[in-house]
Amino acid sequence: MTNITYFPKNKEMFLKQAVEAYASWHLPEAVQYMEKALAIEKDDTLYPLYITLLLELYELDRAERFFEKTFPQIDFVETTPELDVLYIRLLIELWALDKAKLLIHHRIDRYQGNSVIVEELNGLLDKLEQQEQAYQRDKEKQIKDVLTQINHVENLSFYQQQHIIPLLNHLDDALYSQSVHTLLHSALHPILKTYLLEISIEKKVLQHFNMTWFGQTVELDVNQLSPVMDHALYQACLKYIEEVVQDEHIKEMLIKNTLLYFSILYPFPEVLFEHYDIFVRTLMKRNAHEDIEYQREWFEKIEYWIAQMEEC
Structure with missing residues (x-):
């Protein structure tokens, strides 16, 4: 042994x-x-x-x-x-x-x-x-830096603008509300404005306010807004895609692009989505590079902002 x-x-x-x-x-x-x-x-x-x-x-x-x-x-x-x-x-x-x-x-x-x-x-x-x-000195510096970026948001790339959003959490309620108001009237990318609106819906920090939407000043009531993915027109669009599109790859692409287009137009997606069936068919044609006329101006505006995202 x-x-x-x-x-x-x-x-x-x-x-x-x-x-x-x-x-x-x-x-x-x-x-x-x-x-x-x-x-x-x-x-x-x-x-x-x-x-x-x-x-x-x-x-x-x-x-x-x-x-x-x-x-x-x-x-x-x-x-x-x-x-x-x-x-x-x-x-x-x-x-x-x-x-x-x-x-x-x-x-x-x-x-x-x-x-x-x-x-x-x-x-x-x-x-x-x-x-x-x-910590207090660092916090004050962070707040100062955030406010500086907010006031010069038009000089920032989409990626840099995107970086501002989580920094808003360093602000107290008063500065947060003021900053969101400034951003909603700035040259901030529309999809980031949508994200801010959704945060406002959740936090209920803002109630009645106005914002600049594609060059127009519009009045909003947070209580009348719903998150993008809960919006009736968005849901109707998804249902239509499920009903008419059989190819899973095309369906996935359409759903992804529908959410993107919808988010850029929010909170007034009806300018393009009121006839959601026509929108879906038009989006399919645009991806096939066919010449179409339906809401050409709005498609071109949206695709300009999509290009800004892709430059990052």
């Missing part, structure tokens, strides 16, 4: 290896040995070193999971001064600044008799406030 040599798997050996790895600045190995030691025996005295190693390695997710599993009530119940400080350090690294600030003030009151810990906590409070100030 083959002799099997079992290497000693004891806590002291793993701790020794963890210390040696740490001394050599091999931190990932130190963490592995520490975890093996803790797997053999839970030891509260080792937790601070273990968490310190994780923070040094910026293993924030692992550190967070450790606290959630080992000290699920740490937000409400003190553990040890060292672990409380490490937990607050973790929160600051995770940018959970409000929670960290509350805990710092609570722990300062709790550890008034421990000047060393109170000094550490005050140091963390200073770091937190510096991060808050940096």
Whole structure:
């Protein structure tokens, strides 16, 4: 029978290896040995070193999971001064600044008799406030940059205009409403105006307002609008395509282009879609490069804006 040599798997050996790895600045190995030691025996005295190693390695997710599993009530119940400080350090690294600030003030009151810990906590409070100030400066710069882009949207490509939309989320409600109003009267691509309208329908930030639609100023009531894909004319168009088109490839192409054309014309798609059956047949002919007259002017306007999208 083959002799099997079992290497000693004891806590002291793993701790020794963890210390040696740490001394050599091999931190990932130190963490592995520490975890093996803790797997053999839970030891509260080792937790601070273990968490310190994780923070040094910026293993924030692992550190967070450790606290959630080992000290699920740490937000409400003190553990040890060292672990409380490490937990607050973790929160600051995770940018959970409000929670960290509350805990710092609570722990300062709790550890008034421990000047060393109170000094550490005050140091963390200073770091937190510096991060808050940096965050506020960055936010103000982002807002300024967004407003500058909005006011010069006519100079931007479709891709650059597209990039503006998610940045609106950095604005408060008042600035958001003002910015959307500006964009709806600007040279913003029509399909992006449609996207803004759909967001407004969802958020109900705007109610009654006006916008520039293909050179015309039009008045709108958000409560009277429905999302593009819920619009009755769009649904009728889809139903017609399903009924008359058999080829799946052609059907897919028609549905895709119908949504594109509809989105560019929204919120007044009836200029082209009122006779949705004629529109579908015309769209099929245009893709076949046949000469057609139905609403030629509108097709050409839409295809101009499609070309703007394709230039990116």
